[in-house]
Amino acid sequence: MKFSVVVFPGSNSDYDAFYAASAVIGEEAALVWHKDTDLQGADAVILPGGFAHGDYLRTGAIARFSPIMASVKAFADRGGPVLGICNGFQVLLEAGMLPGAMVRNDRIKFVSRLVPVRVEQTDTPFTAACASRQVLHMPVAHGEGNYYADPETLAALEEHRQVIFRYAGAAGEVTPATNINGSLNNIAGICNRQRNVVGLMPHPERATEAQLGSADGRVILASAVKALASLSR
């Protein structure tokens, strides 16, 4: 399969995602400039982490108007799997492809460390190879990862099982103490109603080899491979 990684001016995890998809997972991968409109035959699209357009105005607010985003939206509308990582998640929120918004972390703290994250749902293209309630250790590095949605939206997310990842403890317990940034309901990642668009704040692509401190992130990209294989079977 082929992963296409979108490169915005200010992306900084674009090559990490490219490397994880190609060198680690062993699939085809391409880097796609944000001013292009061709996703280069992608089977899955990754919006990477970083600070697209310097995070000017609001995180992701300018990036969502990049020409490539119309193609990404059309791809998602056809059911194509799209993964937004960190800043990529923020872009998906600003683009309205996922519900809710990000505000500054509580206590105005930039959080940069390896955190345990519990997988809540396995019926998405990016968690299909996970075990239910599996705890993944992945790094976070963000100042605005405090997930917010109005009460109705939050209730709908929970009702439709759209919360995919929650900040947890090492044993998988989800408590206020394991909430690293003030996100409502400890939300670390969500999906859309159709379940093909997934956004998360932790960085799976930076946790793909033991030398990096954790290889737990591999399963996120491996899930896309598994999900596409089962589709084409």
Place this chain on the structure above:
Amino acid sequence: MRARVYVTLKPSVFDPQGRVVADALVTLGYQDVQDVRQGKFFEVELAEPDAAKAKARVTEMADKLLANPVIESYRVEVFE
């Protein structure tokens, strides 16, 4: 015309920056500070002589880009 756009977090959204500023003011000795809400302010100059049209235009801009309606509300004023 010139327009001014004030963007603020909705009352229901916690404002961590405003809280830190409020705490700092109290530390500075302003014990009467009860709360601070931080927002954004934009001045837009546009080639539109009609005030009503200018206001409608800038309101559209605020909706589309300057504010995120999920967390923020805004107010638009126009001037000669």
